[in-house]
Amino acid sequence: FTMADKIEKTFKFVVVGGGIAGVTCVEQLSYSLQSADVALITASPHIKAVTNYKQVAKVLEEFDVEEQPTSVLEEKFPNLTVIHSAVNTLNTRSHLVETADGKVYGYEKLCICSGARPKLLIQDKPYVLGIRDTDSAQEFQKQLTKARKIVVVGNGGIALELVYEVEGCEVIWAVKDKTIGNTFFDAGAAQFLIPSLGADKPEREAACKRTRYTTDYPTDGRGSGPTEPGSALGPDWHRGLVLKGAEWVRTFAKLLFWNLILKRDMFISVGNKTLLTLFKKNFSPCCGQASRTWPVYVLLTNGKTFGCDFVVSATGVIPNTEPFLRGNNFALADDGGLRVDDHMVTSEPDVYAAGDVCTACWDHSPLWQQMRLWTQARQMGWHAGRCMAACALSETIELDFCFELFSHITKFFNYKVFLLGKFNAQGLGSDYELLLRYTKGEEYVKVVLQGGRMVGAVLIGETDLEETFENLILNQMDLTPYGEDLLNPNIDIEDYFD
Numbered sequence: 001f002t003m004a005d006k007i008e009k010t011f012k013f014v015v016v017g018g019g020i021a022g023v024t025c026v027e028q029l030s031y032s033l034q035s036a037d038v039a040l041i042t043a044s045p046h047i048k049a050v051t052n053y054k055q056v057a058k059v060l061e062e063f064d065v066e067e068q069p070t071s072v073l074e075e076k077f078p079n080l081t082v083i084h085s086a087v088n089t090l091n092t093r094s095h096l097v098e099t100a101d102g103k104v105y106g107y108e109k110l111c112i113c114s115g116a117r118p119k120l121l122i123q124d125k126p127y128v129l130g131i132r133d134t135d136s137a138q139e140f141q142k143q144l145t146k147a148r149k150i151v152v153v154g155n156g157g158i159a160l161e162l163v164y165e166v167e168g169c170e171v172i173w174a175v176k177d178k179t180i181g182n183t184f185f186d187a188g189a190a191q192f193l194i195p196s197l198g199a200d201k202p203e204r205e206a207a208c209k210r211t212r213y214t215t216d217y218p219t220d221g222r223g224s225g226p227t228e229p230g231s232a233l234g235p236d237w238h239r240g241l242v243l244k245g246a247e248w249v250r251t252f253a254k255l256l257f258w259n260l261i262l263k264r265d266m267f268i269s270v271g272n273k274t275l276l277t278l279f280k281k282n283f284s285p286c287c288g289q290a291s292r293t294w295p296v297y298v299l300l301t302n303g304k305t306f307g308c309d310f311v312v313s314a315t316g317v318i319p320n321t322e323p324f325l326r327g328n329n330f331a332l333a334d335d336g337g338l339r340v341d342d343h344m345v346t347s348e349p350d351v352y353a354a355g356d357v358c359t360a361c362w363d364h365s366p367l368w369q370q371m372r373l374w375t376q377a378r379q380m381g382w383h384a385g386r387c388m389a390a391c392a393l394s395e396t397i398e399l400d401f402c403f404e405l406f407s408h409i410t411k412f413f414n415y416k417v418f419l420l421g422k423f424n425a426q427g428l429g430s431d432y433e434l435l436l437r438y439t440k441g442e443e444y445v446k447v448v449l450q451g452g453r454m455v456g457a458v459l460i461g462e463t464d465l466e467e468t469f470e471n472l473i474l475n476q477m478d479l480t481p482y483g484e485d486l487l488n489p490n491i492d493i494e495d496y497f498d
């Protein structure tokens with residue numbers, strides 16, 4: 001039998017993936033073309049739905065995200081069919097997909113929103129864990145309850161959240177950069193945040209304009225199995241999870257080894273007896289661990305060795321492209337994502353992609369860059385849905401305004417964080433100026449100026465400057481006359497520019 005002999009049904013639109021990109025795409029399609037047959041094929045039993053969407057400013061947005069049963073979507077959109085299975089094969093010439101249960105579906109237009117998975121340093125469960133979906137977060141939590149010491153490798157969003165949240169367990173944080181949080185922060189911001197690592201956490205968290213993610217889900221055994229990747233966790237994923245180690249104490253050691261830097265040469269020897277014995281021969285004990293043996297040892301490129309209960313590899317993501325590549329001719333970007341143009345179209349006819357699986361390869365606005373984030377997954381899914389519908393109706397649409405300016409609202413170490421535009425002067429070379437305002441423990445404000453115009457900003461703490469700064473970046477006003485007054489705390493900057 002060829003795939004074509006087994007076709008169950010042909011849909012006008014098929015979207016693969018029930019994460020935020022896929023669900024937003026499906027919603028947009030079902031809403032714009034109510035007579036069209038739409039199918040959502042997803043490996044996970046629940047979908048991620050955006051709720052309480054609010055536009056904070058022109059591009060800054062916030063929303064809650066809830067994990068919901070797929071029936072909620074089907075009830076809302078009568079033209080939608082949800083198929084619970086993973087896509088195993090795609091044939092772009094015949095416009096067919098085959099799922100893991102052997103069923104074949106035809107499509108006129110397809111959107112791939114299959115997300116990404118952790119780029120682990122080494123695959124070796126349960127000694128090396130990645131965190132992506134609800135299952136992997138629960139596995140991490142389970143392992144942590146038995147752990148005395150863990151090594152966290154990576155310096156991005158997940159590592160930052162983990163080293164702050166984990167309690168009752170010694171944490172060794174292996175960082176290959178000179179400062180912490182390198183994917184979001186420069187050295188100044190890192191310096192501002194470091195004291196929070198040693199400090200007690202506040203009893204009640206500060207109110208925060210941050211996207212909220214709900215990890216509540218029915219405990220009816222419908223959780224996705226280990227072979228089915230679930231959707232990525234998002235903001236607040238650690239809320240509701242107790243992240244405590246075996247030693248239930250409040251005072252715990254958090255070791256920051258700035259010089260523990262390692263990457264390519266990092267070697268992880270996992271519970272294999274031979275390796276362990278060999279390894280122990282050269283093992284130079286540190287941190288008072290001489291008398292213990294550990295399930296796993298980590299040798300860092302600075303020559304230091306650490307034993308621990310397990311390693312968290314928080315070292316970025318790899319787009320989930322594999323099932324779609326065989327037999328097709330997709331152009332891939334250097335980061336492994338499916339290359340898409342400004343209409344979210346891949347290099348294969350009638351195939352679109354959105355969210356973490358794709359790489360935005362259009363000419364970006366000078367103030368935007370792709371980062372694999374929740375907000376961008378929503379924006380891309382929405383834009384892909386609009387483009388697919390417009391194409392079916394022979395209409396043309398422009399790239400949406402949200403891609404004009406990079407914006408991200410989040411929270412680290414219990415501080416509100418707003419990132420705007422070229423917040424770390426990305427790609428500006430040396431042709432920029434920085435203005436800084438820094439109040440220890442309260443706020444960190446950084447403005448990136450180029451030719452007297454604001455092109456980026458980092459706001460940490462309760463600054464209330466986000467809307468004004470977003471406006472100043474978007475309108476590209478010449479700020480030279482204001483000089484350093486721009487950040488003068490005694491001047492109400494909002495009145496200034498009204």
Ligand SMILES: Cc1cc2nc3c(=O)[nH]c(=O)nc-3n(C[C@H](O)[C@H](O)[C@H](O)COP(=O)(O)OP(=O)(O)OC[C@H]3O[C@@H](n4cnc5c(N)ncnc54)[C@H](O)[C@@H]3O)c2cc1C
Nearest residue numbers: 017018019020021043086087115231232235355356373374
């Ligand atoms: C721990 C963690 C914390 C995060 N925190 C934040 C944050 O604070 N702020 C923020 O902006 N972003 C955050 N992110 C990133 C954010 O979650 C992702 O960028 C976003 O969820 C990506 O959405 P997506 O729809 O592209 O992919 P995903 O959410 O990964 O969804 C992919 C979907 O595709 C399905 N799928 C995969 N393969 C197949 C297949 N072959 N067939 C059928 N279905 C398939 C999966 O089951 C899933 O439903 C975080 C990520 C993690 C892991």
Ligand SMILES: NC(=O)C1=CN([C@@H]2O[C@H](COP(=O)(O)OP(=O)(O)OC[C@H]3O[C@@H](n4cnc5c(N)ncnc54)[C@H](O)[C@@H]3O)[C@@H](O)[C@H]2O)C=CC1
Nearest residue numbers: 154155156157158159176183262263314315316317372410
């Ligand atoms: N609050 C937020 O906005 C959050 C966002 N996220 C997003 O979720 C996704 C996954 O998060 P992360 O895994 O933290 O990815 P990331 O891309 O944010 O960070 C990866 C980190 O790993 C480091 N790294 C890579 N290879 C390494 C190696 N071999 N050895 C040591 N370090 C290495 C990189 O320098 C980088 O610091 C990202 O897209 C991230 O933006 C995650 C958590 C919170």
